[in-house]
Amino acid sequence: xxxxxxxxxxxxxxxxxxxxxxxxxxxxxxxxxxxxxxxxxxxxxxxxxxxxxxxxxxxxxxxxxxxxxxxxxxxxxxxxxxxxxxxxxxxxxxxxxxxxxxxxxxxxxxxxxxxxxxxxxxxxxxxxxxxxxxxxxxxxxxxxxxxxxxxxxxxxxxxxxxxxxxxxxxxxxxxxxxxxxxxxxxxxxxxxxxxxxxxxxxxxxxxxxxxxxxxxxxxxxxxxxxxxxxxxxxxxxxxxxxxxxxxxxxxxxxxx
Numbered sequence: 001x002x003x004x005x006x007x008x009x010x011x012x013x014x015x016x017x018x019x020x021x022x023x024x025x026x027x028x029x030x031x032x033x034x035x036x037x038x039x040x041x042x043x044x045x046x047x048x049x050x051x052x053x054x055x056x057x058x059x060x061x062x063x064x065x066x067x068x069x070x071x072x073x074x075x076x077x078x079x080x081x082x083x084x085x086x087x088x089x090x091x092x093x094x095x096x097x098x099x100x101x102x103x104x105x106x107x108x109x110x111x112x113x114x115x116x117x118x119x120x121x122x123x124x125x126x127x128x129x130x131x132x133x134x135x136x137x138x139x140x141x142x143x144x145x146x147x148x149x150x151x152x153x154x155x156x157x158x159x160x161x162x163x164x165x166x167x168x169x170x171x172x173x174x175x176x177x178x179x180x181x182x183x184x185x186x187x188x189x190x191x192x193x194x195x196x197x198x199x200x201x202x203x204x205x206x207x208x209x210x211x212x213x214x215x216x217x218x219x220x221x222x223x224x225x226x227x228x229x230x231x232x233x234x235x236x237x238x239x240x241x242x243x244x245x246x247x248x249x250x251x252x253x254x255x256x
Contacts, residue, residue, distance in 0.1 A: 001060075003144065003214070004176040008252075013184060013217040015133070016061070017078070018052070018060065018061075020055055020059065021053060021055070022053045022054075022055065022086070023050070023052050024049075024051040024053070025045065025048075025049070026048070026049070027049075027220075028046055028047055028048075028068060029045070029067070029141060030045050030046060031043065031045075032047075033105070038074070039074060039247070041072045041074050042072045043071055043072075044067070044070035044072070045070070046066075046069070047064065047065065048065045049063075049064050049065075050063045060089050060090055060091070061089075062086065062087035063086050063244075064084065064085045064086070065082055066082060066083040067082055068082065068083050069081040074121070074176070075251075076120035077117070078117065078118050079116075080115070080116040081113075082113070082114040083112075084113070084132075084134070085110075085111045086107050086108075087108065087110075087113070088104070088108045088137065090104050090107075090108075092103065092104045092105065096137070096167070097167070097174040097176075097202075099172060100169065100171050100172035100173075100191045100256045101171060102128045102137060102138065102169075106208075107147060108138065110134065110135035111134055112133065112134030112135065112141070113133060113138065113194070113227075114130055114131070114132040115130065115132075116130035117129060123146070124150070124152070125149070125150055125151075126149040127149070128147070128149075128150050129145060130143075130144075130145045130146075131143070132144075132145075133156045136167060136169070138168060138169050138170050139167065139169075141166065141168070142164070142165070142166045143165050143166075144165075145162070145163045146161070146162050147160070147162075148159045148239060155185065156185055157183075158182070158184075159176075159182040159184075160180075161176070161181075162177070162178065162180075162183070163176075164177050166174070168248045175201065176201055176202055177200065177201040178198070178199070178200045178201075179200075180197065180199075181197045182196050182197075183195045183196075189214040189215075190214060190215070190216070191212075191215075192212070192213045193208075193211070193212050193213075194210070194211045194212050196209045196210075196211075197210070204231060205229055205230065205232070206227070206229065206231075207228075207229045209225065209227045210225070211223065211224070212224040212225075218251050219253030220250075221236075221250070221251040222248070222251075223249040224247075224248050225246065225248070225249075226244075226245070226246050227240070227244070227245045227246075227247075228244045228245075229242040230242060246255075
């Protein structure tokens with residue numbers, strides 16, 4: 001597929017944000033199902049390629065995700081191995097972290113490896129975790145993601161998520177950490193409450209969003225949303241409130 005983008009691009013860690021680029025995205029997968037296998041329901045192999053070019057069609061970014069192996073068991077557990085070749089060409093200085101700058105004009109080719117496992121969501125205690133390592137720009141990067149879901153009873157789901165990155169470059173070293181807690185509570189088929197808490201070490205902010213959804217009648221929805229953010233102030237040595245916001249939205253469907 002081909003998409004020409006003029007808006008801002010918000011990248012994940014390691015990919016440069018750009019304005020005005022072309023995006024080529026392609027994917028090929030093969031998913032055989034072993035006949036009467038006692039454990040394996042389906043295997044999957046494939047490759048996905050994302051290529052970004054400038055408006056002059058010169059390549060800027062190439063991210064390839066090769067699914068070397070993926071097995072889904074009859075119990076709904078999955079195991080995956082990915083190989084991730086990458087390429088970046090910098091059109092300007094890229095400050096990947098405070099004080100860590102990759103110079104303009106450089107080209108980087110690197111390959112990373114990811115091992116991922118997940119258990120069935122239907123379990124009271126479930127996990128979806130991964131380990132990723134390999135080259136990264138001019139150096140190395142290690143990433144560990146651990147997600148744990150707890151379902152103590154029907155209608156209540158708590159997700160505990162953490163992400164840790166260690167980046168070692170000749171230009172500098174840094175760590176990033178993200179912690180998130182998402183608590184979903186469904187009081188009835190018509191009332192639903194979600195609380196989302198997140199902290200990241202880059203901004204040193206804690207964010208909280210609480211969202212209530214009430215369906216008085218199918219097709220009619222009322223949303224109440226409250227958001228508050230705190231910042232870890234090094235001078236005061238405590239968290240201070242940055243902002244508080246409340247919002248409401250009502251959706252009405254008229255049938256005729």
